[in-house]
Amino acid sequence: MADVLSEIVLPEDLKKFEKIYHEQLYRNDVTPKAKFEYAWCLVRSKYPADIQKGIVLLEDLYRNDVEGQRDYLYYLAIGNARIKEYAKALGYVRSFLSIEPGNVQLISLKENITKKMQKEGQRGIFVAGGALLAVGALVGVGVALAKNK
């Protein structure tokens, strides 16, 4: 459940759209629809490698299929945010909003990305704090060992 940045595609769905895409790829006749559906599933995967792959497909679609560009921008933002490429994600959000400034869906995505960044920023501080403690402990052990000698 959760939200657009954390929901996970079901493996059987990913497989289903992957199969369609690969069949078309084999026939050398990939439709933007099949490519987009597969990419849309990939960027919702729990594996960063899948998300990366989805981003590559979406970038390609964005360059070559004018019709769906707003969709591609939106999912490029989501994909990048999910692998913590926040600057890129927000860049895509900005390009979208420069064309459709009042789009509620994008404004809410922007808020979600910012929130996620803040949350991880805090966690980053905790991790750094933990590392400092560990270093402190090591120094302590070192001092104790030195004294024993």
Place this chain on the structure above:
Amino acid sequence: MSAGPYNYSYIFKYIIIGDMGVGKSCLLHQFTEKKFMADCPHTIGVEFGTRIIEVSGQKIKLQIWDTAGQERFRAVTRSYYRGAAGALMVYDITRRSTYNHLSSWLTDTRNLTNPSTVIFLIGNKCDLEAQRDVTYEEASKFAEENGLLFVEASAKTGDNVEEAFLETAKKIYQSIQDGRLDLNAAESGVQHKPSQPGRNNLSNDQQANKDNCPC
């Protein structure tokens, strides 16, 4: 999203479905923000909204997936039906075609959700009486024949919007009380009392279970 993760005892998953331009996102926006979006662009893929409500003294968090009505999104949005406890099926009372397509939306819903999923039919834009193309009686009969709850609403004025979302929750809550809805079933669309923050993610949990499966 409002408030912390602890102040509710249930999470219900909803989906909103129906043809393009019937006002699905506007209904969601009216329900979560109590505002009408006059210029609503087509939704891309799916949009997500939440609100905490109260039913019989129980705080319930609604997690609402608002699906895009455009045909090209249909194949993938179908996967969001799974595990929905409530489905709001919307048509536009001023456009008969959107009403005529209901049976196809209903078939999808029945096929992709579970028997205990509460389906609520909403005839939106009832403020546009002069342009009405579908009578209340006709839709009401359709709802009755198919065992759906039904209301005419207006995302613009807010009429009956609150009611539709709340009635659906009441019906789901009733099913839980009656024991008709199995909370332990992965696809019930209901979660009881999230215990830790960050763990209240059903799909993640499902995923984890699948990965641990030794088969």
